Amino acid sequence: MSIDQATGADRQAAPTTPTAGTELAASGARLLRGERTWWFLGPGGVARLADRHVTPDGGLRPEAEQRLRASGMFTAATVRSYALTVLTSTHCNLGCGYCFQNTAQDLAGGSRPPRIARTRLTSETITSILGFTERRMAAVGLERLRILLFGGEPLLNPRGCLELLERAADIAPTSAWMISNATLLTPSLARRLHDRGLTSVQVTFDGDRDDHDRIRVGRADGSGTFDKIVRNIVKASEVTPLRWTLRVNVSQETFHGVDALVDRLGAALDPTRCTLYFARIGDVGVGYANSLLHTGELSSAFTRWQRRALELGFTVNRPGGRKTCVTCGHTDGRYGAVVSADGTLASCWETAGKPDWEVGTVADGYLPGAGTGDRWIACQDLYSYDEDARTLARFRDTVDTALLDHLHETGRL
Ligand code: SF4
DSSP states (O other): OBGGGOOOGGGSOOOOSOBOHHHHHHTTOEEEEOSSSEEEEETTEEEEEOGGGBOTTSOBOHHHHHHHHHTTTTSOOOOOEEEEEEESBSOOSBOOTTOTTBSSOOTTSSSOOOBSOOOBOOHHHHHHHHHHHHHHHHHHTOOEEEEEEESSOGGGSHHHHHHHHHHHTTTSOEEEEEEOOOTTOOHHHHHHHHHTTEEEEEEEEOSSHHHHHHHSOBTTTOOOOHHHHHHHHHHHHHHOOOEEEEEEEESTTTGGGHHHHHHHHHHHSOGGGEEEEEEEOOBOSSSOOOOOOOOHHHHHHHHHHHHHHHHHTOBOOOOOSOOOOTTTSSTTOSSEEEEOTTSEEESSGGGTTOTTOOOEETTTEEOOHHHHGGGOOOGGGGOBOSSOHHHHHHHHHHHHHHHHHHHHHTTOO
């Protein structure tokens, strides 16, 4: 939207001093200079601004801020569903070297890095999870449930996935999504999961086929998985209206194949049912190094991939302001929970199932905050980069500005 469309400007007192970039950042907002316009990205949306709305040093003028506030751009959307993440299996049939559930690299150089302890969701634990969830939802006044089926590989326990969704519908209107490697997704399983509320699946590609088949390999025999994953998505799409979020991992090992990958996916899949996004993978302390730096070359590549994806008909999500994750953004599990397959609670996806990171159990609830304060972290907190925060922020801002400019120029925004 353009700021000129903002309404209700008289509902709040006008700020009297310009808002500097640091203050904007503290409120979860960013102000980016595009080719022909300024972009305001706030927790409540994106607005296009003119030079007259911005101070010479890149801050927001008081009148502009007032109008943005009045139109809700500084206010995050109301949480409407309780976000429940459940690991139905902590084991995985693949052996990705960067997996945050590995405890080290495979010292033999094979495809079997050591992992967190193996557990599997049972009917009894589902009973405890749903009892806990009902209590938490009542406490915060939420009436809808959004479940993330997570692992390990969630489909190593298909019965657990199906039973969880089926029984969750008895406590609240439920919808679900899943993060899966998709190697075990059959059409019949996709249909049964969809019938029980599954709406979308996130699947990862580690670069183009050859790179992917070297990195994302079967744990048992090191075999490639690219063709199987694509085939399974195609077949599941024939029997369900599932949507797909395709995550492309970017590292020094995959970088040069990403252009070809985008075209390959565009030819093999129905882009109108897929969202494509690119993510530079980082090291979570398991010794998986990514030497790709956040340089101008990398930001140009991200922009090129995003534009090609849009051209092929994929969805590329519009950048926004910083949003508080409903699952790990609150240090008391207020709007959601992450539950491992044995019923232990973690603060975020990346600590789930890891020893010494438990913040409670579904049977007994959360442990007192005093003893677990340092375990309440968010997903990104574990990643370490060789570059400073300013370099990372500059990279993100450059990529996001180019995307917003392009969406605007092509009439998509
Ligand atoms: S498929 Fe996912 S859970 Fe399995 S090893 Fe790879 S990153 Fe880890």
